[in-house]
Amino acid sequence: MPICITCTHPISHLYTVYESAYNLRLEQCSKCLKFADPYVEHDSLTLLLDLILLKREPRKALGKSKTGLEGSQEGEHKLAATNRQREKDRWWLILKLACGLITVDAFIRWAQLNPHISADVSRWTVETNIVFLRILIGCLIETFAFHGGVMFASYSVLALSDFFRSRRSTSPGEISGVRQQFKFSLIPLTIFYSSLTKLFLLFLLTIWRPSAIVKWVVRNVLGGMATGFGLR
Numbered sequence: 001m002p003i004c005i006t007c008t009h010p011i012s013h014l015y016t017v018y019e020s021a022y023n024l025r026l027e028q029c030s031k032c033l034k035f036a037d038p039y040v041e042h043d044s045l046t047l048l049l050d051l052i053l054l055k056r057e058p059r060k061a062l063g064k065s066k067t068g069l070e071g072s073q074e075g076e077h078k079l080a081a082t083n084r085q086r087e088k089d090r091w092w093l094i095l096k097l098a099c100g101l102i103t104v105d106a107f108i109r110w111a112q113l114n115p116h117i118s119a120d121v122s123r124w125t126v127e128t129n130i131v132f133l134r135i136l137i138g139c140l141i142e143t144f145a146f147h148g149g150v151m152f153a154s155y156s157v158l159a160l161s162d163f164f165r166s167r168r169s170t171s172p173g174e175i176s177g178v179r180q181q182f183k184f185s186l187i188p189l190t191i192f193y194s195s196l197t198k199l200f201l202l203f204l205l206t207i208w209r210p211s212a213i214v215k216w217v218v219r220n221v222l223g224g225m226a227t228g229f230g231l232r
Contacts, residue, residue, distance in 0.1 A: 004029035004036045005060040052197050090185045097192040106136040111206045147188050194230035198223035
């Protein structure tokens with residue numbers, strides 16, 4: 001079941017399609033009275049810009065499924081199969097994002113270490129490629145370690161939260177829509193989306209060549225803040 005990206009209230013569907021895929025009506029949230037997911041009608045460029053600007057709504061919109069009116073009329077078995085397929089598709093998206101963003105991160109680090117070589121392709125050698133491969137492997141290990149630590153911490157916090165909630169005998173209606181629809185695959189997906197801001201700024205810094213302290217602040221401080229903002 002999808003949720004409203006503004007107040008996280010669960011709703012039956014996000015939109016209703018009339019005759020064609022381009023003729024649809026957005027569903028209004030019954031709690032906050034806003035459109036449940038206005039990003040259904042937005043293009044990819046708008047989503048990308050809002051992700052770089054660290055807006056919360058596009059992360060919720062991209063993390064949740066775009067379910068229309070027909071989704072509420074599926075049987076239980078078909079709905080379960082659909083949810084499994086969506087989970088597989090989400091992990092496949094995570095893999096593609098990981099391949100692309102880790103490669104971009106490795107190239108940015110390599111370009112900052114070798115500013116003259118990176119600007120002239122003719123000066124690339126076998127040794128240059130080996131150095132880039134080492135940086136790529138380092139970025140891969142760093143990414144896996146960071147994601148693994150965040151997922152372990154999230155699992156521990158959620159386990160404690162569920163334990164205390166069960167002791168208080170909380171009814172299902174009191175559980176937030178985000179918790180009801182939460183999947184662990186959303187954690188690495190959110191982290192990768194949040195890293196777009198850091199990588200965008202680091203890419204600009206490879207052109208302007210600022211001091212090392214500025215690069216450190218963007219990569220570690222701003223990157224960590226963006227990740228925390230996306231996961232909250």
